[in-house]
Amino acid sequence: VERDFEREYEKLQKLEDQTKKLHKDMKKSTEADTAMSKAAVKISGDLLSNPLCEQDQAFLESMTALDTAMKRMDAFNQEKVNQIQKTVIDPLKKYSSVFPSLNMAVKRREQALQDYKRLQAKVEKYEEKEKTGPIMVKLHQAREELRPVREDFEAKNKQLLEEMPKFYNSRIDYFQPSFEALIRAQVVYFTEMHKIFSELTDQIDQGGLTDEEREQQNEIKLNELRALSIVADD
Numbered sequence: 744v745e746r747d748f749e750r751e752y753e754k755l756q757k758l759e760d761q762t763k764k765l766h767k768d769m770k771k772s773t774e775a776d777t778a779m780s781k782a783a784v785k786i787s788g789d790l791l792s793n794p795l796c797e798q799d800q801a802f803l804e805s806m807t808a809l810d811t812a813m814k815r816m817d818a819f820n821q822e823k824v825n826q827i828q829k830t831v832i833d834p835l836k837k838y839s840s841v842f843p844s845l846n847m848a849v850k851r852r853e854q855a856l857q858d859y860k861r862l863q864a865k866v867e868k869y870e871e872k873e874k875t876g877p878i879m880v881k882l883h884q885a886r887e888e889l890r891p892v893r894e895d896f897e898a899k900n901k902q903l904l905e906e907m908p909k910f911y912n913s914r915i916d917y918f919q920p921s922f923e924a925l926i927r928a929q930v931v932y933f934t935e936m937h938k939i940f941s942e943l944t945d946q947i948d949q950g951g952l953t954d955e956e957r958e959q960q961n962e963i964k965l966n967e968l969r970a971l972s973i974v975a976d977d
Contacts, residue, residue, distance in 0.1 A: 747904060751908055762838055776823070780821070784814055791806045793806070793971065815935075831925050852899040858892050859893050865888075866886055
């Protein structure tokens, strides 16, 4: 009986740990996404206010297109983060909130088991003694004391053995909608990102350039960016 109970409870303990870890990791992920998106908007805004934009109309147009794209990216990212919060992070938190009650039920079962073992040992002690009148009276009393305690333990044990597997098996039905929502949110976001950056490429790309010429142009632009104080090495 104990082996079956320990096996089922160990599975739930692992599930609790995994759920807490996933909840923590998902929060970190959305926080990192938000920070990245806000940083990209700030950088594009800083570039747009750079004095170079006052001297070069083409550069101004490119930076304006970049700033618009970053703001659109940030808006879609916030929608994604909000969706993940509602459909994944919040359900994970609610699921984790069930475990304290489960752990308390296990503690009550453990206390009932200890009471059962204590009184069972008392009964066995009297059973081993010589069957005198007083001993038989004490044995009867000990058995009467044991009976409700044993029934209480057996009831708690039976309930947990029946419900722990049900709880464990329910995880798939509970989490599947959340994970599907996570996938959909990511698909929508990256589909929009493809559109935004494709449009941005069309706006800032110079036609008629070979791949080598594009690399040279990129290197020139990269050197220009490296000259900016906001991205200069310490």
